Amino acid sequence: xxxxxxxxxxxxxxxxxxxxxxxxxxxxxxxxxxxxxxxxxxxxxxxxxxxxxxxxxxxxxxxxxxxxxxxxxxxxxxxxxxxxxxxxxxxxxxxxxxxxxxxxxxxxxxxxxxxxxx
Numbered sequence: 308x309x310x311x312x313x314x315x316x317x318x319x320x321x322x323x324x325x326x327x328x329x330x331x332x333x334x335x336x337x338x339x340x341x342x343x344x345x346x347x348x349x350x351x352x353x354x355x356x357x358x359x360x361x362x363x364x365x366x367x368x369x370x371x372x373x374x375x376x377x378x379x380x381x382x383x384x385x386x387x388x389x390x391x392x393x394x395x396x397x398x399x400x401x402x403x404x405x406x407x408x409x410x411x412x413x414x415x416x417x418x419x420x421x422x423x424x425x
Contacts, residue, residue: 320419322385322408323378328416330365330373337370339363339416368397372407376417382408 324330327342341361343352351357365373371392375385386404389397397403411417 315421317405317408317419318383318386319381319422321378321381321422322376322411322417322419324373324376324417325415330370331362333362337365337373339365339369339373341416368393368403369407372404373411376411378420381422 327344329340331338331340339362341363343349343357343359343361348357352359368389371389372385375388380388382404386401389404390400393400408417408419412419
């Protein structure tokens, strides 16, 4: 009746940003931009002059990781780049990276695809 799912290895998966999210440099800082696209948000934008997008300022590590979430690099590749670029500042790199990606995935900012699923 129900198909049993195989356990997936997060380290071999390739993260990518979902369609309503993108990175933008604003005032010398990288921001994660979220477009407001629902009908209720469009009403708020038009009638209450709200911003058409949400902006979240990223620190250096978050910006570095999200720039590499393009569907081409696996989590292990991103972790190696993170260690190479930031060194001791990124430690514990793997734990921080996995937690950050889990938060982004839970909030639908990124999706993760299997290595063989291109």
